Amino acid sequence: MTTLTVDVEITSKTTARATLPDADVPHMDLEATENRSLSAVVHEFLTSIAKxxxxxxxxxxxxxxxxxxxxxxxxxxxxxxTPSTPLPIVRNTPETAAAENVSPPLAGPVVVAAEPIEYEAVPEPVHAPAQAPRTEPQSVVAPAPSTAAQWPAEPVTGPVSVPLPVLSQLSAPRANPAESDPAxxxxxxxxxxxxxxxxxxxxxxxxxxxxxAQTRIERALPEGAMITFANVKGGVGKTPMSISLAEALxxxxxxxxxxCLDLGEVGGSFADRVAVPPAAGQDVVSLLAGIDPAATDVPPSRVARFxxxxxxxxxxxxxxxxxxxTLTYKEAAALGMILGRHRDLLVTDTGNSSLSASWQWAIRASHVVVIPVPLRRDAAVAAQRTLSTIAAVRPDVLARTVVVITxxxxxxxMVEAEAVDAFSALGVPVCRMPFEPLFASGERIALSQLRSETHDALTVLAATAVDLMVGAVD
Structure with a gap:
């Protein structure tokens, strides 16, 4: 962590000015109080910054x-x-020093008088004596009527032919939390x-x-939006990353x-990694048995039961x-149809077999594919095979595939340079996910328990995926 530098300048016997040049923030004025000296105020200020x-x-x-x-x-x-760097010499002219007039500090407490303030009576204005009325009659000339306040001779009953002013110019500007909220x-x-x-x-x-990134995540998504995690190599982090990305979104x-939908083969760890495990009857078999995929009038509360x-x-x-x-192609498509009616976005965790029917459906139905790759040669080679399979199944989705190096x-x-070059040659963007102990431990995953670096990386990955989905529709 970079050591913070604070510049404190004593401007008078009771005031000081503190500047933080490294933080690029406005200066702060410090002032002695009735019960605390200036040195005590400065010391408390510096200690609070150090804490x-x-x-x-x-x-x-x-x-x-x-x-x-x-x-x-x-x-x-x-x-x-001792100073770490030489400081410039500032010379004060005698005129400036003499011109400064420092008022001495107050010797005792300031007492405000409690007696009411009496105001002097305002004298009445003196009027000039009234003049005697004239006996001869005077002619009074009426002023000419003003044309500015006159109504038109005939009421306007026809349609308005002139354009009305734009009302949006009178509305208040939109609040931008990204710029106005404090750091x-x-x-x-x-x-x-x-x-x-x-x-x-x-x-x-x-x-x-x-x-x-958070603003981009909140953008409108295409219908049936779907993100799939895929890699034919097991143990590369597909399950923990898919669960965490769904929570970040x-x-x-x-x-x-x-x-987040589990499309893995039997024996996967999906149910063992989620923070809240499913109850009995909360699985794809029960969902398909309880809801007809062709029905369009199923209430969301019924879907939420599963x-x-x-x-x-x-x-x-x-x-x-x-x-x-495993799930058949038709069953996987039925799940996507049911959930797509009641959710904005579907995140799927696939298994390790590219020949699986559910794997084939996920690649064909996805808007974005995410491939986690640990920096191991076997995982990098498996990721290249996965990209080749994706290009054979659906070539256009390769342009919306993201490789995440974990x-x-x-x-x-030594594997990183070769892997990044190979993925970049295919036109696939490469992101990085920092090491997360909770992912490696095999424990259940809660977003609040992840390291801040992991949480930030998930936010950037989510924004990247949304950008690719929206860009595909645009």
Missing amino acids: GQDSDVEVVYRTGRDTKFLTVSPDGKAKER RLGVRGRLNAVLGLKLAPKSDSLEMRLRG AEHRGPATVT LTRQPAGSDIVTGRVGVDA DGPGDAP
Whole structure:
């Protein structure tokens, strides 16, 4: 973490000015109070910044006589240090020093008088004596009538022929949270939290990029929108990533908008990785038996009986339980038809066989395909085979396929350059997912328990997928 530098300039006996040049924020004025000296106010200010940073703060302390260099720790201890870089010499002219008039501090408490303020009576205006009336008659000339306030001679009863002003010019501008909301991350976010400020994030900061991604996630989707996770190699992270991406999408699009569907073979770990496991009867077999795919008047409440709501708002439906056969092509298409009527987006987790009927349907029905690839040679080779199979099944979806390189403890760095070059040669974008201990542990996955780096990467991946889906329709 970069050490924060605070420049404190004593401007008078009771005031000081604090500047944070590294944070690019406006200066802050500090002032002594009746019960606290200026040095105590400055020390408390510096300690609060160090606590918010959870690290030492380097301080340049300027007075009218000299400059000191201090280091303030989060526990409030301050010690002198040597300057890390030379500082420019600022010379004050005698005229400027003499012109400064510093008022002495108040010796005691300020007492406000409680007696009512008496106002002096305002004298009556003196009127001029009235003149004697004239005996001779005077002619009074009436003023000419004004034409500005006259009504037209005949009422206007015909249609309005002139264009009306545009009403949208009178409406208030739209609020843009991405630009107006105070920063919550980084140095500015910590300053807002500690000092109660409302500093906006920088335009090129990570927080602004994440806010832009969140806005893109909320865009309107095409009918039957679907994202499929595929890789013919097992153990590459398809299941945890599909569950997490569905939760990240529902976090921004709202509950009951995204469903994650298990299309894997029997023996998969989907039901063991979701945060809220399904109850009896919440699987694809029960859903297909309880709802006719051709029926268009099925209420959403009936469909929800076969789904399991997850903490962030997405729904899941597991595959066959205790059945040896996988889903047929017709059954998979029926599931997509039923869920597509009641949900905005479907995320599917496929198995490891590209010959499976459900795998073939998922590739043909998907708008976007995501291929997780750990930095292992066998996983990279399997990803290339998956891309070749996708190109044979549905060539156009290859342009909307994203490869996600996942970091892990068993990575082989020499594989990354070769894999990225191979995927880029096919015109497939490559993203990166940081190592997530919860993914590797095999435990149940809750979005709130993921590392912040993983959560941010899922947000960017979700925005990328939405962009590809909307771009395909456009």
